[in-house]
Amino acid sequence: MKNTSIMIELTIFGKKFNTEKLTKILQVSPTKYWQKWEINIDNTKGPARHETSWQYSTWEIETYDFENVANMILDLFESKVSIISNFVNENNLSTKLYIVPIVENQITPALYFNKRLLKFLYDLNAEVDIDMYVN
Numbered sequence: 001m002k003n004t005s006i007m008i009e010l011t012i013f014g015k016k017f018n019t020e021k022l023t024k025i026l027q028v029s030p031t032k033y034w035q036k037w038e039i040n041i042d043n044t045k046g047p048a049r050h051e052t053s054w055q056y057s058t059w060e061i062e063t064y065d066f067e068n069v070a071n072m073i074l075d076l077f078e079s080k081v082s083i084i085s086n087f088v089n090e091n092n093l094s095t096k097l098y099i100v101p102i103v104e105n106q107i108t109p110a111l112y113f114n115k116r117l118l119k120f121l122y123d124l125n126a127e128v129d130i131d132m133y134v135n
Contacts, residue, residue, distance in 0.1 A: 002135070004107045006069045007100040009057040010077060012084065014093035019054045022087055026080055031057040060102060064109045070117050073097070078116075081123045088124070095126040103134040 009031075012022065019033045032055040058072050077084065088095055101109045111130070121128065 002104045003062045004064055004104045004109055005060040005062045005102045006066055006109055007058055007060045007098075007102070008069050008073050009055050009098040009100070010073055011053055011055045011096045011098060012088060012093055013051050013053040013096070014088075014091065016052050017091045017093060019052065022054050025083055025087065026077075028056060028076060028080075030054045031059070060100075064107065066099070066101070066109055066111045067114060067117075070114075074116060074120055078120055081120065084124060095124045097121060097126050097128050099128065099130045101130070101132050103132065106134075 019030065023029055023033075033053060056073075056076070058069055061069050061072075063069060084095065087093070099111070101111065103109070120126075
């Protein structure tokens with residue numbers, strides 16, 4: 001039996017930009033990235049990618065506590081906020097934090113946005129997108 005889990009993904013996206021340069025200046029390898037106009041390997045019959053994207057994901061972590069998963073992203077990227085912000089501003093990009101709770105057995109996780117996370121999102125001028133899956 002599967003347990004409830006949460007995945008968080010920090011995404012930097014926009015017009016065509018150099019994902020290798022971003023990886024180098026952040027000193028963090030993305031879990032996924034693609035360039036604008038590439039074919040989507042997950043959907044080869046669909047349209048080409050409409051934007052370039054650099055993503056770092058925690059993958060799915062079995063937990064009921066969002067804060068523990070959020071701290072994984074914060075611990076890795078909080079000290080790099082100015083680097084990310086400068087790169088995003090120089091390249092006219094956007095930043096988004098995807099939060100994906102996957103509910104199993106009708107047990108929902110607690111979603112709590114502490115001040116540390118809110119400051120991080122504010123400093124990045126990031127949007128938040130919550131996609132909840134209930135199995």
